[in-house]
Amino acid sequence: MSTADDVRRRARADMRQAIVDAARARLATEGPAQLSLRAVARDVGMVSSAVYRYVASRDALLTALIVEGYDALGAAAEDAEAAVDDADLRGRWHALCLGARNWAHQHPQEWALLFGSPVPGYAAPQDTVDPAARIPRRMVALLHDAVAGGVRLPERELPAALTASIAPVQEFFGEELPGEAVVRGLMAWTQLTGAISHELFGHRHGAVDPHEVFFAAEMDRMADLVGLP
Numbered sequence: 001m002s003t004a005d006d007v008r009r010r011a012r013a014d015m016r017q018a019i020v021d022a023a024r025a026r027l028a029t030e031g032p033a034q035l036s037l038r039a040v041a042r043d044v045g046m047v048s049s050a051v052y053r054y055v056a057s058r059d060a061l062l063t064a065l066i067v068e069g070y071d072a073l074g075a076a077a078e079d080a081e082a083a084v085d086d087a088d089l090r091g092r093w094h095a096l097c098l099g100a101r102n103w104a105h106q107h108p109q110e111w112a113l114l115f116g117s118p119v120p121g122y123a124a125p126q127d128t129v130d131p132a133a134r135i136p137r138r139m140v141a142l143l144h145d146a147v148a149g150g151v152r153l154p155e156r157e158l159p160a161a162l163t164a165s166i167a168p169v170q171e172f173f174g175e176e177l178p179g180e181a182v183v184r185g186l187m188a189w190t191q192l193t194g195a196i197s198h199e200l201f202g203h204r205h206g207a208v209d210p211h212e213v214f215f216a217a218e219m220d221r222m223a224d225l226v227g228l229p
Contacts, residue, residue, distance in 0.1 A: 016054040018044050020064050027109040032119045067131050069110040074134025076103035089228050097192055097219040104196045115193050136189055153227040156180040188222040
């Protein structure tokens, strides 16, 4: 049987989630920079002072939205990749990228929160790093699977300054990938998020049509760049 403490914990978690959901709904009309705890409190039928029992500040609420957004994006991309045969490395790459694009089209306001203009005065805490790395981790896994299958990834001797520049990324992933593979992987991740943002925010309107054809071509060339067969 559930104890009274269990019931209280669930009720608190449910209320906190209701607050986060209300804040997400406001992103569509106000944007993250205008997010107000007072307005969110009204949306959930709570006095503004009471909302602080569940979220410490507007920044804490933004962090919750960002973490949930990255996790949802990562899950969508991972699920798309998982539907492809493990041996089809290029097919997995395309599925991962397309899964991210599809999620962005279904959740444009949340994509804008993750990859749009920084919110003035807000600095994302360490809590957001692991969720943000879900898709890059899958990209790294694909490169490892390629190496395990006998693929020789592109190599090039890097200048000392460039090696130092990418050191934080190599340390974060704790991987033994060649430096050139890390450079190209970072370029591919930047291309993926940039391509989706350009399309989603209208920067390609009138330039390419249909968008999904050009996107597939871009991601195919990024697979070439990182060395996937």
